[in-house]
Amino acid sequence: MARTTLGIVMNGVTGRMGYRQHLVRSILALREQGGLQLADGRVLWPEPVLVGRNADKLEALATRHGLEHFTTDLSAALADPANQIYFDAQLTPLREAAVQQAIAAGKHIYVEKPTASSLAGALELARSADAAGVKHGVVQDKLFLPGLLKLKRLVDAGFFGRILSVRGEFGYWVFEGDWQSAQRPSWNYRSADGGGIVLDMFPHWQYVLEHIIAPVRSVYAQIATHIPERWDELGKPYQATADDAAYGVFELDGGIVAQINSSWAVRVHREELVEFQIDGTHGSAVAGLRECRFQSRAGTPKPVWNPDIPNTEPFRAQWQQVPDNGEFDNGFKLQWERFLQYVADERPDAAFAHDLWAGAKGVQLAELGLASAAEGRRIAVPELGRGA
Template identity: 55%
Template sequence: MSEHIIGIILNGVTGRMGARQHLERSIVAIMKDGGILLPSGNRIVIDPLLVGRNPNKLRQLAETYGIPKWTTDLDCALSDPNYQIYFDSQTTALRVPALTKAINAGKHVYCEKPVALDLSSALELAKLARIRGVKNGVVQDKLFLPGFRKLRRVIDSEELGRLLAVRADFGYWVFERGDEGGLQRPSWNYRREDGGGIILDMFCHWRYLLDNLFGNVISVCCIGAIHIPERYDEFDRKYQCTAEDAAYALFQLEGNVIAQFNSSWATRVRREDLFVLQVDGTDGSAVATLRDCWVQPSSATPRAIWDPDSPHREDYFSGWLLLPDRAKPDNAFRLQWEMFIKHVVADTPFPWDLLEGAKGVQLAELAMLSWRERRWIDVPPLNEF
């Protein structure tokens, strides 16, 4: 058995999600397990290099996770031939310039979404990566969550029959100020000029979920809202919100499937999880959350009778079958990280490239156009540049 050392530049993992999901639960977890074992018996060992703008945060992360190498000099990191992969989880407004540098430096690139603030920039990145011949990928984490992996198996089994409609409810209440608990989301999320807004943030997720699970999106109708007009930033200073904190959308998919998604940071949760998705078919229905999936076939579907004058006696939850876990669920981010690293080292397939990431930006951009013009907007294919 031999070891293949792969150097990875991690830029922007000082943020909460980057530190928790990408660094601690993915890269560090892989390192603690001794790397990634290939079918050949060879092992991939990770050599991480932390990059960011705040030296104090970098130093703290390095000490916490036992990572000896960090720097605030991105150009210096990109010039090091020992690091073949560049990863970016900075704020969206900073992503395109950094990815462009990395691609021009010959690095394989992997990044969070949205890949860019606008479709034109996202497509330019994808073109540049193809011209430079570097491998590239975009995080599509919800495809790897246990609940949606189970839902994928249910759909592939065809036990739901012909798919009819999809209904999804995402969100939770984001408090206007941090108070004792701290801010739940960074203040830039609510400023359009800084790349904020729930449409750009979440429709990139909805695009890959819809395309991969139910059928390609062919049109969108959307309306957004700034429900909470004033919030407080990280220094408890009041500011005006210029980006929407909620969006309500209809999507038409291939195969005449209709999807409706409510996305809100101004809603209180009374459902199984922060994100609940139901798909109805001719032979059954399924409901998926981040971790679980329930199925109700036609044979177990109750015969509902509309009678608002009679006491409610039907338990509509009891007729659903909870699908068991086949094994202990792995972290969704780690699963995709391992796939991308193997894609770089062993040339295994990895379909979620920068062009797939651009599709998410496209849907967000067209949803914003639909909101402005108050009409349905067609979603053209992005199979060619």
């Protein structure tokens, strides 16, 4: 069985997301299963080249996982013809220049979102990649979560009838860092470092809404920095200059209204850290990371509001579980597999839907969301076609 080695320059793997989800649970997981089996009989063997700014951290990671290749010299890694893909999970302000450098070196591009700090930058990356003739993709992992896959199954089956509305709740309490360490890096709360929950989460909501329900046509957002002072990784206090909560209302095609709250200053009183509810004329469903529950029109109870007597309706018990009907792998790994198949010409006539143009739509929504919050008004989302 022929094995094809594919060098992947992985920049930013010393960070939480780059390390856990992309290196360990995706690329190393593929190696542990013997590589990626292609339809033509070949086995694709990913060979990661770890890149970052801290040589000691890179060496420690390479030693821990038995990897040979690591460097702080991005130019050298890109100059090696064995390396065909560039992956970027750096801080957002560092991404654009590094991706442009990789495009100029003729590498295929796969990046975390947001793809750039501004829509102009995101569009320029997409144009540059197309002009260079390289293949490109952006991480849109939430589409591959079991709960949302089940939700999409209901949508595709026509379960909801006419969809009326969507409600989303995301977030959890991120400790300030003084008496308990924070669960997220301090750069998330500094706007100069690319922080802010709008820039982080609105790109997610854009592709979730578009791919599962309908494209976004307008946005109204209210943002806040609820916790103005936090403590960094060294225990030093700093001023939080980025938004840590965003309350968005999105109008979708067909008049569907979506309301999504995103917050790092909320305590969880729901089944999972993120939940979406779709209500339609024929039924409703609530999906989290893994589970999805539904209630049909015929199975909907008829409650009556009466504040003078205790509630006797077991509302949660009146919903049914959507069955798994299959095995679910890690969402990041699944998308990595699809991108690697795309690069390997597994399906040469099929475009990769989650490309840099799709990533630009997410940056656009974040930018418009911030403008809406600043101006206190609803803003239309213009169509963003390829080559825009």
